[in-house]
Amino acid sequence: MVTGVLAQREPEVVGVGREAVERWHPAVRVLFRFGFVVVGVGMAGVWLLHALLRTLGVSQGAVTEVAKWTALHPLTDWVGTHIFDVPIDYAVTGSGDTAAKWVSVFTLVLVAVPVTAAWSVLDRHRPNYARLYEWFRLLLRISLASALLLYGMIKVLPTQMSFNLERLVEPFGHMSPMAVLWAQSSLSEPYEMALGAAEVVAGLLLILPVTAGIGSVLAVVVALQVLLMNLSFDVPVKLFALQLCLFAIVLAAPDIARIVRTLLGRAVDARTSTPLLTTPRGNRILLAAQVLMGVWLLCATTVEAYDGWHTYGNARPKSPLYGIWNVTEYSVAGEQVPALVDFREPPANSGMPNASERFRRIIFDIPQGMTVQRLDDSLVSFPARIDTDQHTITLSKDTAHQWKIATFNYVQPQPDRLILDGTLGGRPVRMQLDQVDLAQYPAVSRGFHWVQATPYYR
Numbered sequence: 001m002v003t004g005v006l007a008q009r010e011p012e013v014v015g016v017g018r019e020a021v022e023r024w025h026p027a028v029r030v031l032f033r034f035g036f037v038v039v040g041v042g043m044a045g046v047w048l049l050h051a052l053l054r055t056l057g058v059s060q061g062a063v064t065e066v067a068k069w070t071a072l073h074p075l076t077d078w079v080g081t082h083i084f085d086v087p088i089d090y091a092v093t094g095s096g097d098t099a100a101k102w103v104s105v106f107t108l109v110l111v112a113v114p115v116t117a118a119w120s121v122l123d124r125h126r127p128n129y130a131r132l133y134e135w136f137r138l139l140l141r142i143s144l145a146s147a148l149l150l151y152g153m154i155k156v157l158p159t160q161m162s163f164n165l166e167r168l169v170e171p172f173g174h175m176s177p178m179a180v181l182w183a184q185s186s187l188s189e190p191y192e193m194a195l196g197a198a199e200v201v202a203g204l205l206l207i208l209p210v211t212a213g214i215g216s217v218l219a220v221v222v223a224l225q226v227l228l229m230n231l232s233f234d235v236p237v238k239l240f241a242l243q244l245c246l247f248a249i250v251l252a253a254p255d256i257a258r259i260v261r262t263l264l265g266r267a268v269d270a271r272t273s274t275p276l277l278t279t280p281r282g283n284r285i286l287l288a289a290q291v292l293m294g295v296w297l298l299c300a301t302t303v304e305a306y307d308g309w310h311t312y313g314n315a316r317p318k319s320p321l322y323g324i325w326n327v328t329e330y331s332v333a334g335e336q337v338p339a340l341v342d343f344r345e346p347p348a349n350s351g352m353p354n355a356s357e358r359f360r361r362i363i364f365d366i367p368q369g370m371t372v373q374r375l376d377d378s379l380v381s382f383p384a385r386i387d388t389d390q391h392t393i394t395l396s397k398d399t400a401h402q403w404k405i406a407t408f409n410y411v412q413p414q415p416d417r418l419i420l421d422g423t424l425g426g427r428p429v430r431m432q433l434d435q436v437d438l439a440q441y442p443a444v445s446r447g448f449h450w451v452q453a454t455p456y457y458r
Contacts, residue, residue: 021127021128022127022128022130023127023128024127024128024129029120029126029128029129030116030120032129032132032133032136033116033119033120033129034112034113034116035136035250036129036132036136037111037112037115037116037119038108038109038112039140039246039247039250040136040139040140042108042111042112043108043143043243043246043247044139044140044143044144044247045139045143046067046070047143047146047147047243048139048142048143048146049066049070050063050066050067050070051143051146051147051150051297052146053066054300054304055296055297055300055301055304060092064090064092067090068090071090071100071101071104071107072104072107072108072111073088073090075107075111076088076100076103076104076107079103079106079107079110080099080100080103083106084099084103084106086099086103087099088100088103094236095236095237096236096237096238096239096240097236097237097238097239101239102239105239130274131274131275131276133274134273134274134275134276135276137250137251138276138290140247140250140251141206141207141212141215141216141251142206142207142290142293142297143247144203144206144216144219144244144247144248144251145203145204145206145207145215145294145297146203146297146301147203147240147244148199148200148202148203148206148219148222148244149199149200149203149204149297149298149301150301150304150305151196151199151226152196152197152198152199152200152201152202152203152301153196153200153301153302153304153305154196154304154305154308154309154313155192155193155195155196155197155199156193156196156197156200156305157196157302157305157306157308157309157313157315158186158189158192158193158309158313158314159305159308159309159312159313159314160192160196161181161182161185161186161192162186162312162313162314162316163186163187163314164183164186164365165322165323165324165363165364165365165371166363166365166371166373166379166381167179167183167186168324168438168441168443168444169324169361169363169373169377170373170377170379171377174377174378176234177232177233177234178233178234178235178236180233181229181233181235186314187443187444189314198218198221198222199222201215201218202215202218202219202222203215203219203297204294204298205218206219206251207290207291207293207294208287208290208291208294209273209287209290212251213252213255213271214255216248216251216252216255217252217255217256217259219244219247219248219251219252220245220248220249220252220256222248223241223244223245223247223248224245226241226244226245227241227242227244227245254271255271258271312366316366317366317367318365318366318367319364319365319366319367319369319370319386320364320367320386320388321364321386321410321418322364322365323363323364323435323436323438324361324363324435324436324438325361325362325363325364325418325433325434325435325436326360326361326433326434326435326436327339327358327359327360327361327362327431327432327433328432328433328434329430329431329432330358330359330429330430330431330432331429331430331431332355332356332427332428332429333427333428334428334430337356337358338358339358339360339375340358340375354424354425355423355424355425355426355427355429356427357374358374358375359372359373359374359375359431360373360374360375360377361373361436362431362433364384364386367386368383368384368385368399369381369382369383369384370382370384370393370395382395382396382397382405383395383396383397383398383399383401384396385401391409391410391411392407392408392409392410393406393407393408393410393420393422394406394407394408395407395408395424405424405425406422406423406424406425406429407422407423408420408421408422408423408429409421409422415435416434416435417432417433417434417435418432418433418434418435419431419432419433420433442456442458
């Protein structure tokens with residue numbers, strides 16, 4: 001790492017007295033130029049640009065278009081087509097590990113090679129980049145802080161891993177590794193909030209130069225833990241987690257080296273750094289700007305996390321029929337459909353269920369959706385509109401409810417019983433549902449115990 005080399009090498013000094021200047025080794029200068037282009041401009045700079053555009057209220061469409069060009073379009077398209085033979089699609093999918101993102105990083109490295117070569121030729125007489133190195137570290141600090149504050153706040157206000165009722169009835173083996181991670185994290189708000197608090201603290205410490213050292217060390221621990229989870233549970237944010245880990249390691253390398261020397265009982269001198277600007281007043285103004293930037297990022301990420309917490313996080317509204325309901329009776333056109341499943345038949349596809357397909361359970365969680373569990377335990381969710389005044393449920397293929405697939409009238413003769421009567425796929429369907437007592441699931445009812453006679457493991 002550039003920082004490790006700079007921290008441990010003995011400086012070569014050219015000149016004497018006030019004209020003395022530290023001269024970096026030529027290889028260190030080349031490595032710094034390459035790292036500045038790839039890590040500083042291409043990764044940290046691009047992330048910070050996108051983050052600031054979001055906090056300034058720029059539309060998602062505009063941010064996506066900017067992201068397309070900062071991914072070096074159309075050069076990335078050419079690399080994807082002619083080198084990797086994969087189509088490049090810049091559409092936002094929720095995944096950070098799309099082919100477009102991986103190929104764009106490869107393209108960035110390719111571009112950085114001639115840029116570094118030209119820079120090295122044109123600036124070959126410069127003895128060092130001490131001041132630019134400090135600006136490089138500032139860029140990494142602010143970029144890493146913005147990412148940690150964002151991901152931390154959506155955990156402090158439990159949003160990233162929100163609790164979903166369907167996880168209580170979905171077989172463990174049917175869940176993907178990522179779903180398992182999300183489910184186990186969402187079952188304990190204090191655990192998720194603690195994970196977020198560590199990220200927020202690291203992000204805040206990175207804002208000020210005086211606390212950036214301990215902040216970068218904490219950021220290494222946090223980033224490594226996130227990277228380990230993403231790699232272990234196949235979370236599609238591996239590329240960005242690697243980048244954040246790289247930012248943290250570059251920032252923390254000098255301080256980690258000093259910590260190791262201290263633990264070995266060796267003397268450690270006070271750390272010195274080159275001022276970012278040449279005048280004391282300029283540096284004071286820059287320090288104030290860093291504080292304002294930190295306050296802005298904290299406020300912006302808190303507002304974003306708060307909105308998400310109330311929209312799709314644990315503070316989101318609940319369905320008026322909230323709960324898990326067992327389908328105890330099911331009839332199509334007056335004919336009872338038994339609760340049987342023939343496992344010799346191929347499993348049902350992931351599309352909308354048809355009228356003759358017997359349901360096992362219906363889960364009402366969010367107001368605008370409904371989930372059906374089939375007899376083979378598979379789950380399918382679709383948009384729903386529940387009118388509590390007319391006592392109707394409308395199921396559709398789209399959130400605008402232009403393509404309706406079912407309409408039901410419902411009555412609730414008892415608090416734990418529901419009767420649905422209507423049409424599904426053009427055929428008359430009647431269902432009787434009995435509500436499941438959520439206390440029967442230890443995952444939500446077990447609670448916390450200081451004293452336990454034996455381990456509760458079942």
